[in-house]
Amino acid sequence: xxxxxxxxxxxxxxxxxxxxxxxxxxxxxxxxxxxxxxxxxxxxxxxxxxxxxxxxxxxxxxxxxxxxxxxxxxxxxxxxxxxxxxxxxxxxxxxxxxxxxxxxxxxxxxxxxxxxxxxxxxxxxxxxxxxxxxxxxxxxxxxxxxxxxxxxxxxxxxxxxxxxxxxxxxxxxxxxxxxxxxxxxxx
Numbered sequence: 662x663x664x665x666x667x668x669x670x671x672x673x674x675x676x677x678x679x680x681x682x683x684x685x686x687x688x689x690x691x692x693x694x695x696x697x698x699x700x701x702x703x704x705x706x707x708x709x710x711x712x713x714x715x716x717x718x719x720x721x722x723x724x725x726x727x728x729x730x731x732x733x734x735x736x737x738x739x740x741x742x743x744x745x746x747x748x749x750x751x752x753x754x755x756x757x758x759x760x761x762x763x764x765x766x767x768x769x770x771x772x773x774x775x776x777x778x779x780x781x782x783x784x785x786x787x788x789x790x791x792x793x794x795x796x797x798x799x800x801x802x803x804x805x806x807x808x809x810x811x812x813x814x815x816x817x818x819x820x821x822x823x824x825x826x827x828x829x830x831x832x833x834x835x836x837x838x839x840x841x842x843x844x845x846x847x848x
Contacts, residue, residue, distance in 0.1 A: 721842045724835050730847060731828050734821050739813055746836055748785075748829075750813065761798045762811050766836040768794035774830045776822035782812040783825045785833075824848035 724743060731741045740751040746767055752760035768791035776783050786809065787794040793807035815822045824847040834841045 721844060722831065722846070724832065727828050727831050727835075727847075731825060731832075734825055734828075735813070735815070743832065743836070748832060750811065759799065759801050761800070763796040764811060765791075765794045766833050769833050769837075771830050771833040771837060774826055774833065776815070776819070776826040777812075778819055778822065780812070781816060781822065782814050783822060783829060785811045785813075785829060820848055 728741060728743060732739075735741065737756075738753060740753070742749045743766070746765065748762075748764040748766050748769075750760075750762040750764065751758050752762075764785060768787055770786050770788045773786040774784065785795075792809050795808045795811050796805070797808050797811070798805045813825070815825055827847040831843050831847070834843075
């Protein structure tokens with residue numbers, strides 16, 4: 662129900678109660694207490710506004726919002742982008758790129774993405790039958806390899822780590838399941 666329909670509906674409801682109360686109570690010579698009508702209208706307003714606000718706030722979290730969240734939380738140590746079903750992770754050391762991972766999101770196990778508190782890392786793993794789904798290039802030693810696990814250091818804050826794990830899971834599910842929707846924020 663849009664805002665215009667909501668307001669129209671409310672005005673009709675108000676007119677109905679006003680006409681109903683004036684005609685029926687005057688005809689039957691009963692006293693009408695104005696506070697009862699105002700209480701009823703107030704209750705209806707509160708219930709409808711709660712329902713209306715829930716519809717406004719319940720928004721699907723897009724890939725763009727998720728990537729923005731991840732990059733903000735990684736504070737410049739990593740830069741994450743998604744292109745053509747691949748998660749591109751660039752690792753920086755003092756503004757110099759030292760590592761580049763290309764992760765095939767179709768081959769990642771979304772249920773195995775986790776934050777390891779002891780290591781302060783979010784870990785992405787390939788599916789069991791899809792070994793070595795991550796192409797890694799290390800610029801400091803000029804080495805290219807294929808691996809089955811990528812770890813992203815997230816710092817000391819466990820709340821951020823768990824939030825990033827949820828965000829990476831959301832990214833993987835958006836690629837693997839086109840109709841997947843999530844309305845719950847990561848932290």
